[in-house]
Amino acid sequence: MFLTVRVRAALKTPYVLGRSLASGTSGSQSKEGLPDMAEGHIPIHVNDVRNRLRAIVGASTNWSDHVQAMKERKSLQTLLAKRQEDLPPRRMKDSYIEVVLPLGSQPQLREKYLNVYNSVRFGRILEDLDSLGVLVCYTHTKAEAPQTSPLSIVTALVDKIDLCKKIIYPDCDIKFTGNVSWVGKSSMEVKMHMLQLHDGVYSPVLDATFVMVARDPENKSSAFVNPLIPEGPEEEESFRQGEINKTRRVDFSTASLLKMAPTSNERTIVHDMFLNTLDTRTVSFRSRLLPSNSVWMEDAKLKGLEICHPQERNIFNRIFGGFLMRKAFELGWATACTFGGSRPYVVAVDDIMFRKPVEIGSLLFLASQVCYTERNHIQVRVHTEVFDPQTRKNSTTNIFHFTFMSENEVPQIIPKTYGESMLYLDGKRHYDAAMKNASTQ
Numbered sequence: 001m002f003l004t005v006r007v008r009a010a011l012k013t014p015y016v017l018g019r020s021l022a023s024g025t026s027g028s029q030s031k032e033g034l035p036d037m038a039e040g041h042i043p044i045h046v047n048d049v050r051n052r053l054r055a056i057v058g059a060s061t062n063w064s065d066h067v068q069a070m071k072e073r074k075s076l077q078t079l080l081a082k083r084q085e086d087l088p089p090r091r092m093k094d095s096y097i098e099v100v101l102p103l104g105s106q107p108q109l110r111e112k113y114l115n116v117y118n119s120v121r122f123g124r125i126l127e128d129l130d131s132l133g134v135l136v137c138y139t140h141t142k143a144e145a146p147q148t149s150p151l152s153i154v155t156a157l158v159d160k161i162d163l164c165k166k167i168i169y170p171d172c173d174i175k176f177t178g179n180v181s182w183v184g185k186s187s188m189e190v191k192m193h194m195l196q197l198h199d200g201v202y203s204p205v206l207d208a209t210f211v212m213v214a215r216d217p218e219n220k221s222s223a224f225v226n227p228l229i230p231e232g233p234e235e236e237e238s239f240r241q242g243e244i245n246k247t248r249r250v251d252f253s254t255a256s257l258l259k260m261a262p263t264s265n266e267r268t269i270v271h272d273m274f275l276n277t278l279d280t281r282t283v284s285f286r287s288r289l290l291p292s293n294s295v296w297m298e299d300a301k302l303k304g305l306e307i308c309h310p311q312e313r314n315i316f317n318r319i320f321g322g323f324l325m326r327k328a329f330e331l332g333w334a335t336a337c338t339f340g341g342s343r344p345y346v347v348a349v350d351d352i353m354f355r356k357p358v359e360i361g362s363l364l365f366l367a368s369q370v371c372y373t374e375r376n377h378i379q380v381r382v383h384t385e386v387f388d389p390q391t392r393k394n395s396t397t398n399i400f401h402f403t404f405m406s407e408n409e410v411p412q413i414i415p416k417t418y419g420e421s422m423l424y425l426d427g428k429r430h431y432d433a434a435m436k437n438a439s440t441q
Contacts (some may be wrong), residue, residue, distance in 0.1 A: 011065045012085070016227070020336035032261050037092070041096060041097070041098050041198075042098075043098040043099060043100045043175065043186050043284065044097065044098065044099045044100070045099070045102075046099050046100065046101040046128055046176075048133055049099060049128070049132060050131055050315070052135060053131065053135055053138065053315045054315050056135075056138050056148070056149050057073070057138075057148060057149055057152070057315050057316070058072065058073065058148040059315040059316070059317070060155060061390075066317045067288070067322070068311075070218075070316075070317065073148075073218065074217055074218060075217075076148060076149075076150035076217040077150065077216060077217055077218075079150040080150050080151075080216060080217075080223050080224070081223075081224045083224065084185055084224040084225070084226075084227060086224075087141075087224060087226040087227065088226060088227065088414075089226060090140050090226045090227070090229070091228075091229055091231060091316070092179050092180060092181060092228065092230065092235050092238075093179065093232070093274065094139070094140065095136050095137070095139045095140035095178075095180040096177070096178070096179040097132065097135060097136050097139060097177070097178050097179070098175060098176070099128070099175070099176040099177075099178075099328065100173065100174070100175050100178050101113075101128065101173070101174035101175070101176070102173045103120070103169075103170055103171060103172060104171055104172045104173040104197060104261075105173055107171075112124065113170060114170045117343065118170060119167050119168055119169065119170060120169065120170050120174075121326075122168070122325075122329065122346055123325065123329045123330050124326065124327065125168070125194070125206075126322055126325045126326055126328055127320070127322030127323065127325070128176065128322070129158075129161075129176070129192055129194075129208050129210070130155055130210075130320075130321055130322035131156060131303075131322060132178050132192060132308055132418045133178065133190045133208075133210040133212060134153050134154070134155065134212060136179060136190050136192075137153045137180060137188045137190060137212045137214070138151070138153055140183075140225070140228075141153070141226050150216070150217050150223070151214045151216075151223055151225070152215040152216065152217060152219040152223075152316060153188075153212050153213070153214050153215070154212065154213060154215060154316075154321075155211075155212055155220065156211045156212055157210070157211045157249070157352075157354075158208065158209070158210050158211075158349075159208070159209040159211055159245055159249070160350075160437075161206055161207065161209075161349065162437075163206045163346075164204045164205055164206060164207075165196075165203075165204075165205050165206075166345060168196065168205060172196050172197050172198060172199075173196070173201055174194060174196050174205070175195045175196075175197070176192060176193070176194050176195075177192065177195075178190055178191065178192035178193070180228060181209075181235075181238045181242060182228065182238070182239050182241075182243070182245075183226070183227055183228035185222075185224060185225070185245075186213055186214045186215075186222040186223055186224060186225055187193075187211055187212065187214075187225075188211070188213075188214070188228075189209060189210070189211050189223060189245065190210045190211070190212060191207070191208070191209055191238070192207070192208040192209075192210065193206070193207050193208070194206045194207075194208070194355060201357055209245070211344075213377050216272075219316060229351045230427045241432050243412055252351070257422050257426050261322065262422070265303070266425045266428075269428075270415075270421045270424070270425065273414060273415070273421075273424075274421075276291060277290065277414060282380075288416065290414065291412070293412060294410050294411050294412045294414045295370075295411045295412070295413055296414055296416060297369070297370065297371065297414060297415045297416065297420045297423070297424070298416060298420070300335070300370035300413060301366050301367065301368060301369045301370070302334060302338065302368045303366065303367050304327070304331045304365075304366040304369075305363065305364065305365055305366070306327055306363075307363060307364075308358055308360055308361060308362040308363075311361050316410060317360060317399030318357045318358060318359055319357070319359070319362070319364075321354065323358065324354075324364075324397075325352065326396055327364075327366065328352070328366060328368075328382040328384060328398065329346075329402065331368045331382055332368050332380040332382050332400065332402040332404070333346070333402075333404065334368070335368040335369070335370060335380050336370070336378040336380055336402070336404035339378060339410065340376075340378055340404075340406030340407075340410045341406075341408065341410075342406050342408050343403065343406075343408050344355070344404035344405065344407075346402065346403070346404045346405075347403040347404060347405045347434055348402070348433075348434035348437070349400070349401070350401045350403065350433060350434060351399075351430060352398065352400040352401065353398065353399045354397070354398050355396055355397055355398065355399070356395065356396075356397050357380065357397075358386055362386040363386065363387040364384055364385075364386055364392045364397070365384065365386075365387060365394070366382060366383070366384050367382070367383045367384075368380055368381070368382045368383075369381050369382075369423065370413050371413065371420075371423040372413060372428045372431050373410050373411065373412055373413045373426055373441040374431060375409055376405055376407070376408060376409050377403060377404065377405055377410075377431060378403070378404045378405075378406060378410055378411060379401070379402070379404075379427035379428070379430055379431045380401070380402045380404060381398065381399070381400065381401055381402075381423065381426075381427065382398075382399070382400040382402070383398075383399055383400075384396070384397050384398040384399075384400075401427075401430045403430065403431055
């Protein structure tokens with residue numbers, strides 16, 4: 001259901017990210033975003049988002065009815081457009097949505113979002129952003145006459161999330177806004193913003209860019225979506241940035257270490273690390289010694305297991321992608337915490353690849369690995385796979401990359417094998433990208 005995810009939370013200082021957003025109570029957007037579109041829009045309660053999604057696709061709220069509900073969706077195939085030109089164009093403001101998370105005015109909501117450090121759990125925010133992104137796209141593609149949508153809209157990737165603040169407070173109201181900012185034939189880019197109420201003013205917390213794709217009613221093939229008509233120079237620039245983002249993602253995938261050999265500089269880095277671990281008392285490539293203040297990569301990992309119950313299903317009766325992101329993030333955080341010996345803060349979540357959907361009833365195995373360190377930063381890779389009891393085979397579903405900042409300097413991670421060396425270089429690439437992104441904020 002989900003293809004690839006890229007999330008970036010670039011941290012410029014220990015307390016606040018460098019780039020600031022326009023503050024205000026009317027849902028103002030960042031300088032990279034769009035003009036205020038809030039006029040005439042009534043905010044939606046966060047608990048109503050998924051209910052609206054179920055209503056749009058005709059999904060049942062009862063697990064026992066899901067088979068019949070999915071069979072009924074097959075008949076919607078005739079409602080799909082044969083060409084994109086047959087669909088009416090939309091404006092960016094047509095898909096604009098505001099969602100409120102009233103942690104301050106409705107204290108009963110806080111426990112779900114609260115962590116042990118008395119701040120908001122970032123994994124919960126990932127879940128809310130994922131649901132909002134899908135709802136925004138359904139709003140963009142809705143038909144004039146009320147009817148069940150024939151489209152199956154799923155998250156393709158989270159391109160980036162830029163945090164403006166390090167701490168999200170658990171006792172202040174939160175507001176999310178979102179709208180479609182770029183459209184291809186079957187894909188849509190969604191820009192979302194999160195603000196939190198302080199002293200009567202909504203202050204920016206994060207900006208997010210998601211990419212969604214439209215599929216047919218059975219989620220088997222792509223489907224056309226309404227074209228987007230930008231209005232004014234700011235919207236035109238946002239649309240152009242969407243094209244740039246698409247090209248960048250293709251270039252990043254092409255240069256993957258799974259497809260191309262390391263660069264000359266990367267090969268030198270790996271060889272120098274190898275030489276630094278050789279036992280000088282022997283003339284052997286097999287005799288390795290761990291340098292001081294270092295840890296072998298094979299000794300810096302954690303594992304987890306999730307039984308995928310119906311409670312965590314999405315509107316298409318597979319495991320909710322936001323749930324997978326939250327579980328992977330929390331295991332990654334625990335790995336960074338145990339490795340660094342102090343509380344880690346997320347700096348970047350980058351290139352989370354969703355290779356295949358996770359079915360209800362699956363056994364989901366999670367493996368978290370520290371793959372790169374520098375000063376007080378920890379790069380963690382989380383690999384998830386499902387086990388098929390009939391074939392007794394495992395299949396990779398997701399790969400997540402997280403960059404954390406520890407309160408203290410951490411040991412250097414050292415690879416032993418060639419495979420671990422590739423993990424090290426891949427981790428370094430993600431770390432360098434996160435630091436580059438932070439320096440430009």
